[in-house]
Amino acid sequence: MRNIFILLFLLIFISCNSDILPKPKAYLSLEYPKKEYSYLTLERPYSFEVLKSTKIIDDENNWLKIEYPNLKASIDITYRPVKNNLKELLTESEKLVFKHAVKAEQIIPKDFVNPKKRVFGSLYEITGNAASQIQFHVTDSTNNFIKGSLYFYVKPNYDSILPAVAYVKEDILHLIETLEWK
Structure with a gap:
């Protein structure tokens, strides 16, 4: 009986001799289409460039x-x-931004001023698991006011959608930079 116990112990000890290696780090590989923009074709009191691969409703x-x-x-x-x-209008826009403060980790504002085109506004980047990750408003301060919000049709998980937020943020900045009032 004692020999069986020693033999079993030696088998277990010898069989556990293989090295345990950690799994290599994996990185998410996301590929987005090359950005090509065109002007909004709908008749509006405003105009700006949108990504060609988007669908305008x-x-x-x-x-x-x-x-x-x-x-x-x-x-x-x-x-x-x-x-x-x-x-x-400005107060209402900011209230909608700060409704996300409950779920947001941080709200980062950025102001825009383009006196030549009469485009004045703010962009708010909302970090954390909020319903909207980017909100913005722009105005000419006399006749026109636009408010925009980015939404994903999934349960908010900021870490997972962060690359997509960064991708769309570039388009929002491009939209604001190319905005013209009619």
Whole structure:
């Protein structure tokens, strides 16, 4: 009996001799199409360039949705004419941004000023598992006001969608830079 115990012990000891190696790190490989832009073809009181691979959905009141089918995301654009209510529009826009503060880790503002094109606005990058990761508004301060929000059609998991947020953020910045009022 003692010999069997020693033999069993030696078999276990010898069989566990293989080295345990850690798994190599893997990196997510995401490939996005090359960016090509074209001007918005819909008749609006504003115009800007949009990514050609997006789908534009026309809505009433000069609103629209810029869909990214491969990313399951969209930028929702709302337009409101300014009628001596700019302060109210700005307050409403900022309230919508800070509704995400409950789930957000951080809200990072960035201001835009282009006096030549009369484009003034702010972009808010919302980190964390909020429903919208980027919100922005732009105005000419006298006649036009646009608010935009980025949404993904998945449960928010900021770490997972971060590369897609960065990809779409470039398009939002391009939209703001090419915005012209009619």
